[in-house]
């Protein structure tokens with residue numbers, strides 16, 4: 001047994017855990033895929049996750065569908081391990097695959113069964129030789145010189161110290177990076193305001209056919225990013241609905257005082273199971289998800305908004321009359337919190353101009369999608385249909401500590417750029433890049449910054465990753 005002193009002179013007992021090549025903190029989709037990639041390339045890998053399952057936002061925050069693997073012109077930009085996951089889900093009837101997005105916001109959306117996603121992620125990680133420690137939260141980071149020496153985690157065993165050669169922060173909130181002294185920013189440049197949190201609501205027994213008929217007869221009651229004509233055309237083709245609307249019902253309910261949610265419409269997505277719908281509509285603003293008291297308040301407000309929303313849906317929205325409430329998500333949805341300040345900070349201009357970098361590790365075409373931090377609107381910057389922007393390796397890396405890689409939502413990007421690259425397919429692609437880089441660093445016994453880009457690129461390409 002080891003001891004680790006903390007600031008107020010308490011001395012807490014810390015067990016010594018096993019040593020790993022790579023420790024991934026956080027088992028959301030980016031962390032899970034980083035773990036799979038790292039283990040597949042031979043590194044002894046541990047994924048540490050505070051919940052009892054993998055998938056993060058997609059399984060704990062009730063988020064879905066994945067959107068989007070494609071750009072607006074329909075070209076697929078994310079493949080590799082993320083596509084393998086979709087293939088496995090499809091084989092189990094747990095996803096219809098990439099289907100037309102009837103909101104027209106993207107070309108495709110990818111619904112999935114949340115339970116099967118948890119199973120596929122952990123199966124793939126274990127098949128790759130990776131290990132998982134659930135119900136375990138990061139408590140402390142030990143540093144020496146320019147390196148992270150160990151992490152101390154907290155779970156039923158008390159405090160345990162784990163060491164590794166390379167650490168991957170996949171917490172979404174950059175918890176590990178922050179504790180390791182990495183400079184982080186929060187929210188938009190002007191006032192640090194962040195995108196709002198959302199408590200997603202899952203409803204069942206929704207009458208999809210009556211919604212389809214209602215939309216056909218009342219297209220003006222819905223918002224289509226690229227016109228009602230295209231929306232109705234996609235509605236005919238898609239096996240699962242995605243819609244933004246009930247505009248008149250929403251406005252009337254706000255006027256009547258039935259709704260007190262700072263939003264302007266109902267955004268909802270049918271899951272892989274027909275008639276089961278994720279309602280992504282509540283909005284909790286001006287609270288900081290990295291502050292414990294704020295996140296507790298957000299959970300409470302989010303649940304109250306969901307209750308109000310469910311009553312509204314049943315009373316006023318065609319198709320929801322007999323809906324059943326399948327519950328709120330395990331964890332309030334966090335769109336944005338900390339962004340690390342890495343070796344390069346991705347900007348909106350980089351995405352819009354499709355800036356070419358010497359070190360791209362992932363690509364995307366999703367628009368800049370900003371749910372207003374302080375208003376009811378959502379502001380979107382749609383990119384040209386063929387847009388294929390690049391995310392450089394340097395967005396995952398920091399000057400110090402030099403054995404840290406950051407993947408997923410917290411990579412180095414401005415508020416605006418993050419609003420595009422935060423979506424799950426891109427977070428997964430960055431996860432694969434980060435896990436692969438970690439394993440290469442371990443093989444060569446060098447820091448991730450020292451791995452030649454050409455080697456990382458060739459490895460990713462041979463693993464079916466799409467790169468320019």
Ligand SMILES: Cc1cc2nc3c(=O)[nH]c(=O)nc-3n(C[C@H](O)[C@H](O)[C@H](O)COP(=O)(O)OP(=O)(O)OC[C@H]3O[C@@H](n4cnc5c(N)ncnc54)[C@H](O)[C@@H]3O)c2cc1C
Nearest residue numbers: 026028029030050056057067138172198333334408409424
């Ligand atoms: C309301 C909402 C709607 C969204 N809608 C869509 C959508 O329709 N389509 C889409 O593709 N994307 C959507 N997104 C974005 C997307 O889901 C996420 O940005 C993406 O999944 C992030 O993945 P990640 O792995 O980086 O982070 P996360 O999924 O947040 O994973 C982080 C993981 O780390 C764990 N963790 C965190 N801190 C610690 C700690 N200290 N110790 C141990 N474990 C820790 C968490 O439990 C979690 O499992 C939405 C997000 C939200 C919040």
